[in-house]
Amino acid sequence: MKQIYFDNGSTSFPKAPGLGEAMGKHIDYNGYNISRGGYSKAYSLEGEIIEAREAVCRLFHCDDVKKVIFTPGATIGLNMVLKGLLKRGDHVITTSMEHNAVVRPLAQLEAKGVLWSRAQCDEKGRLDPQEIRKLIRPETKLVLAIHGSNVCGTLIPIEEIGRICRENRIFFCVDASQTAGSAVIDMQKCNADALIFPGHKALLGPQGIGGMILSRTMAETMEPLFSGGTGSASHREEMPELLPDKFQPGTLNIPGIIGLKHALAYIEKEGLVSMMEKKKRITDAFLEEVGNMKGVRLIGLPAGDDRCSVVSLDFVDQDNAEVAFRLENEFGIMTRCGLHCAPHAHKTLGTFPQGTVRFSFGCFNTITEIRFAAGALNRILCG
Structure with missing residues (x-):
């Protein structure tokens, strides 16, 4: 896998x-x-x-x-x-x-x-x-x-x-x-x-x-x-x-x-700016994919210039830890679930104590990986 x-x-x-x-x-x-x-x-x-x-x-x-x-x-x-x-x-x-x-x-x-x-x-x-x-x-x-x-x-x-x-x-x-x-x-x-x-x-x-x-x-x-x-x-x-x-x-x-x-x-x-633009395209693509998924709550801001390539999701009808576990074990997708060593940030965002599933992208990620992740999330959310 x-x-x-x-x-x-x-x-x-x-x-x-x-x-x-x-x-x-x-x-x-x-x-x-x-x-x-x-x-x-x-x-x-x-x-x-x-x-x-x-x-x-x-x-x-x-x-x-x-x-x-x-x-x-x-x-x-x-x-x-x-x-x-x-x-x-x-x-x-x-x-x-x-x-x-x-x-x-x-x-x-x-x-x-x-x-x-x-x-x-x-x-x-x-x-x-x-x-x-x-x-x-x-x-x-x-x-x-x-x-x-x-x-x-x-x-x-x-x-x-x-x-x-x-x-x-x-x-x-x-x-x-x-x-x-x-x-x-x-x-x-x-x-x-x-x-x-x-x-x-x-x-x-x-x-x-x-x-x-x-x-x-x-x-x-x-x-x-x-x-x-x-x-x-x-x-x-x-x-x-x-x-x-x-x-x-x-x-x-x-x-x-x-x-x-x-x-x-x-x-x-x-080129720093070129690498930044690539990460922004990847992040924006992911945000577009998850934006209309039922049962998914985006934490923080939508696509734009006032965010970096860190995205947190809260799965309303499922346990976040179970979603993260299934992403890795069924689809090979590595994320981070929990409070991310920032409990007061989660209190501010309304995600304490359950935390979130965090997707954080780098310059070597691809649009193909983003689309695969979106498909994996849809399969998990559908059962």
Whole structure:
């Protein structure tokens, strides 16, 4: 039975062509360290890491490679921002669509005296930026917003939120977990002080690598969540202030960075906008197919420019988990069922506690697969 992968919101598959070969070649022939060796191979490898930072800067319109901090993933980056920036008495504003990668660290910080509020989104996952403005207090230090919902795909207006934050001198952090590689993100236009991204989703890189881009002011204000050797300022017992070293102790996931660099090169070659347009065509085709199916409730927005390629369905007369099980076992279609680590988003959308069946599409999916999935759903719904 042919397998069809519709879980790109969890991790992309397949990855960028040649990714495994590029990582394997590094491990087999160039598996040295950086900032720890005074020999030519180490210097050459450090040049490749800089090239990876340059590719990240081009993608997100960042003006300085030193502001790119590599992390093991978006969750670690979000923890580093929240726990490195906030102190007792500080106030944070998030949205009602946030992932547990934001909510759980904030729950920990709340126990230590950090205050936080949720700006309420509507039943389609949309946020009126004025809801952010209403929640601002004198002690508000940070606004953190997910850019694209991992549950229903609705996009949050980050440029408008960024303007509000800049007017009120509040730090702004964008969680681009679902949109890095699926949307044009310009750090300058959205006035972001921190942009958090995973490497393994729409950027088509390997698991275990991601990053954050920090404004100079954000980097100066944050305390490092982790500390240790950096290969720089080794005579000091304190962490160095220079970037990216301040937030990158220990040995980096160099094979992961090499893989990410390879994936970013593939995206540049294919063209980000071209890949976005293909995913939009696929998503719109799926939305058209399921739009008139009886017993199916579309969660979030219909086809349009204000959503990404994540679609959630609620099967009114059937158990969602059973539908997902049958899709895989009878038709080879892999989806994700449940609450998607975002229970409050489901409460906002009216799908708590049952959750949804999530279909998330990537640039390697096809219209043929979409039509096959629609036929499978019709057969399941008919008995």
